[in-house]
Amino acid sequence: MVHTCVVAGCRNRRTPGTTLSFYRFPRDPERKQRWIAAVNREGWVPNEGSRLCSTHFISGKQVKNPRSPDYVPSVFTSAPLSPNIQEAAAFEPYDKQEAHVEAANALLYLQGQGRLDEDLSHLRCRPGPERTKSSVNSDDEEKEDEDDGGGGGDDDEDESVSESENVCKGDKALGNSTVKSLNYEACLNALRKENMELRESLEKMSLSEVAFRNDPEKVQFYTGLPNYFVLETVMWLLVPHMKSEKNAKLSKFQQLLLTLMRLRLDLKNQDLAYRFGVKVATVTRTVHRIISIMFTTLVPTAVFWPSRTELRKNLPAAVRQTHPDCAVILDCFTVSLEKAVSVDANRQSPTETAEVVRHLSRPTSVSELKYVIGVAPQGVVMFVSRGSPGNVSDKTLVESCGLLCKLLPGDVVLAERDFDIGDLVGARKAELKITNDHSKMFKNDQNPREEASLISEERMNVYRHVGRVVQMVKKRYSMLTGPVESPFTVIDRSSNVTTFDKIVQVACALNNLCISAVPLE
Template identity: 80%
Template sequence: MVHTCVVSGCRNRRTPGTALSFYRFPRDPERKQRWIAAVNREGWVPNEGSRLCSTHFISGRQVKNPRSPDYVPSVFTSAPLSPNIKEASTFEPYDKQEAQVEAANALLFLQGQGRLKEDHSHNHCHGDPESAASSLNSYDEEEEEEEEEDDDDDNEREEESVSESEDQIKEEIQLRNLCTQSVNYEASLNALKKENMELRESLEKMSLTEASFRSDPEKVQFYTGLPNYFVFETVMWLLVPHMKGDKNAKLSKFQQLLLTLMRLRLDLRNQDLAYRFGVKVATVTRTVHRIINIMFTTLVPTAVYWPSRLELRKNLPAAVKCSHPDCAVIIDCFTVSLEKAVSVDVNPRGATSTANTVAQSPHQAFVSELKYVIGVAPQGVVMFVSRGSPGNVSDKTIVQSCGLLCKLLPGDVVLAERDFDIRDLVGACRAELKITNSDHSDQNTRERASVVTAESLNVYKHVGRVIQMVKKRYSMLTGPVESPFTVIDRSSDVTTFDKIVQVACALNNLCISAVPLE
């Protein structure tokens, strides 16, 4: 292919035997624009066939190094003509048709030279063979260079086409992957949401929050001993006005009450409760003592009281109503062991008080257990609890000093399942003591016991289990009692454990009655 330099006034063209090189305009936009500016042809834009000869470069060839002066053509004053090409004036008459004829002649010349080269028997040719061979080789090199350039262009186009196709394929693959990932992400998201919901429900069940107790009666009963959340909320409503509202408190009022009930119900140690509620042991200790004091002053007077005779007779169970319609109370005793033996003061009248000091007077002695007298109404409600006394003190002494006799009215009947040596004390109140144990050796007692029906005897035994029910419901009453709870509170002259016993009985009264009314 014959190329003509595009510079205005330059007539150099690629012909057979020329030593000039012709360069296409660069693909780099910036460099290409600099070449166009150097050519300086107004309104002209190069095409694929536009070429620039090597005479417009200082070194005679283009250099791709941006730091070289031949990175952009710069010689445009007087472009020398190729020695193998005629003067420019000789080419002026030529038009495009003549240039095409010249190109065709050159092609025919090359074809003739090719045949001569193949025929080794003909060594002569027009002109000097060496110059012809040199010319042929030069032309072949130019043709090869041109073909290489064209091949490079085709390869670049093919590479660009292949690159575009690969990009499209990659985009499609990426799009498909994104769609697949989107579906996978959605499925994973739904699975995570489900897992999160299950974990929340599981955490809610394990947590000690108000919401978890409100919807789970079994949880309320296990941790507090109360039958349901309604009863728990009622106790809460009764105690809240007396609980201090500290904004900086780590435990809410609900948590304070729950912690105390868990202490009574499960007999958990303070360290265990501190871990469960995330507080210090000292906080647990203060909370338990404070809530116990509040319940002792507010809940106990409300739930543990001696009802009137009219109310007692109105609510008597049917079996008791037939056998002992005047029954006012059923009494019994129970003992609780101490974790550590403590000293007690015993005054001449028999009244006792516990302390953690060493015995210093003749009226002090060490004890390892406490005894309590409990009075239960025929329908199974605890109506009286004495203060704790040393376990070696007689029943008569406890009954005489605990205040039970002051509750009796003339004509009342006091039932007991074992022999209490208090018949004379009860008789002094013009009341009557009846022992329900038929194995008693006294003949009169056996005769009176024979009158008791089997049904009423079962009621007595059932009522007698109230103490076991209270202990079972609040394990702290089974002992051993920790030493800090045996210290007397100077403000009320009652030990903390005495308060705990009465609070446990009050909470037990809020549950279902031990004996049906009918």
């Protein structure tokens, strides 16, 4: 009789030459019920001809020890086909012939059954250790449950093994099964440990919240932020403004992480698409959307001009000794463009204000953007202008960016180089001081070296203060080093600001959330 595995989706059958074994369902009611539950066919009940192939056991065969994982079949995810099996339709012409061959083999075996019983009858009378009826039945059941694995014989072949032979081999089989059970348990524990280690390794390599929660070095490398707490705080601030999209492949955390990786490492959109398993268009939309949300939500919170009281209350010692009325330290930095932009005074460019355009005498090609940055003496960015053409003078840029409106009478503005804005600052009843103007310092001195020795180390720190802040922002967020890609220079109609202008301010806001890189104490 041809046996076919009863598991849904498994097409294994006993054919000539097969290496598979086929097992009938146990007689023990409890174990039989567990087998039926494992097969998981709703409303199905096995009959005398129902068989289960050996591919559904971990070791490739059933085991009688209740502590063994193969006491009940457990492999059902993808039952492999026998290597000798072909399509079911190919066997249809041979089914009848195979049935005749197997029936003939069964008759030949039954003809020798009587002689076999007579030859083994004397073994039943041999004295031996007493065995309980339950143990004998268990051995009988093991032989009856397991069909032959070589493809020959029939159901009766399993039942033909005599009781006396089971008695003789019982102790040995029990010992072997105990050893095998221990080996299976050790193997199973090793596999579980390996599985757990692989899961932990996969979590560490993944770009998920769990992978970042307890790994500050990973947070710093991918986001520039000092730890997960700061990253989580930024996330809480942005989540109410992030829309939930149906069937979104990226979680809100991954959208923020993708954007920060774009700023931090200046990774290309194609690279990010591979890392997060999404399309390039999804990366582009995500970056622009999250940058806009951070510009309207995070920047006003982190980049602002503090009151005079707050500035002077926390003034670093070095600045307090040299410039106690210092309100802001100014500097400029430029970023190159990937593609030059033509600027015409009659048509406003997306990367500049009308006030700046008015000062351009003729159409020109712009290859870089210039920004004015204002840093508090404490080392945080408190003002960033919009991008302007790199050939615009510092005076024109400062006059048009809105920084002068924030100055109060009596404020001192420090600059490391000559901005030529003394008259503009003076109009606000404030004072501009160029910290490294050595020509004025040594004007009436006969020995410049002697005068230079009077410059304290604290003042030298002030000279380098802004430069170090600007360099730290650029180092922390590589995207600010340029070149700026053309899509980021297009103006956003909703805010009348280019995306790269938003990026500069967002990078400064994120930098302010970190510990100051230039303490002056």
